[in-house]
Amino acid sequence: MSTPTPADAGLPPPPTLPSITAATSIPISSGPKPIILHLGDDIRWNHEPYAELASKFQIERSYSLGKEEFKKALREKKWGDFVGMYRPFWNTGGEMGNWDLELISLLPKSCKIYASAGAGFDWVDTKTMAEHGIIYCNSAPACTESVADAAIVLILSTFRAFVWSFLAARSCSPDQFSDANRNIAAVTHNPNEAILGIIGLGKIGYRIAQKASTAFEMKIWYHDLVRFPEREKEVGAKWCESLEELLAKADCVLLATPYAGEVLLSTPQFQMFKPGARIVNIARGRLIDEDALVEALESGQISAAGLDVHANEPVVNPKLAQRENVMVLSHTAGASVESHIGFERLGIENLISFMEGRGAITPVNLQWLKKDDDAREDA
CATH class of the missing domain: 3.40.50.720 (NAD(P)-binding Rossmann-like Domain)
Structure with missing residues (x-):
């Protein structure tokens, strides 16, 4: 059974989210499509924006993996030298546990952005991520x-x-x-x-x-x-x-x-x-x-x-x-269909905006980001 769209469910279209341009970005270059690693479940609502993402990037999928499996796959470069990560749902794609130094250090040097669902980010060490040259984007406006x-x-x-x-x-x-x-x-x-x-x-x-x-x-x-x-x-x-x-x-x-x-x-x-x-x-x-x-x-x-x-x-x-x-309550303050629709879409928008040179929309760790051209060489 296919998942209903917002229109099918009688819901209004998602609100327009503000664009807050960050200073740091990496334009897409000509040649092979850059790789985006999609963590967790399939897209449920934003199929057209996701199709646009797929037209600009080669999308690889990790689906749901435990931490040790995920680390092993990174060591083996299973998904290649991906430039960004996309986690559209806060309750899937996080099976690898907390994003700490051990996990972040295994990411390829090519990775520059992580766009994730949800407002909170206590499960990811955003400072260490920035020190490795990676911008972390949450989805707070959506919820x-x-x-x-x-x-x-x-x-x-x-x-x-x-x-x-x-x-x-x-x-x-x-x-x-x-x-x-x-x-x-x-x-x-x-x-x-x-x-x-x-x-x-x-x-x-x-x-x-x-x-x-x-x-x-x-x-x-x-x-x-x-x-x-x-x-x-x-x-x-x-x-x-x-x-x-x-x-x-x-x-x-x-x-x-x-x-x-x-x-x-x-x-x-x-x-x-x-x-x-x-x-x-x-x-x-x-x-x-x-x-x-x-x-x-x-x-x-x-x-x-x-x-x-x-x-x-x-x-x-x-x-x-x-x-x-x-x-x-059961940590459900931000839980609504409208929030999930926005999480999906804002993650896609963060990736496209950043990679096309307009900057990330909702970065949270720019204060720690290294400014040199290859911030990961000495990490």
């Missing part, structure tokens, strides 16, 4: 809308105790239903005029700010390594130079920042929270010390949490999952 919508649900759940109400109704117990029905109003609040403190005002954080400020009249504060004056103006946001300033005043803290290898919020940070504040995480689970979060919830320092992501996925901390004031 921004889906993640932002899920974030709003989680934010509302922390203010309105929807988990408590849901579990009481689902229990089919008249006593639990009556308890929730009678008592929830005394401990819940509308989010209007509350301060939403966003850690990371990138594309996703900014879209959440737009939705929260417009639909729920929330006040937006944010902390980031860089300041965004135009975004501040658009949503009336206040920039907090220090994380401590944001934590002390926010009624709800939202994590929308990449995982850089270290826990961001643990006991010292939770003690800085405004008493009774809430926390929502749609970024990466390992940004939060979950044991410290449990303690903060038990003490009442944090009144509620909404967690799409978890520190030890696919295992969810039962001390969090079993609480009536914590909504937990």
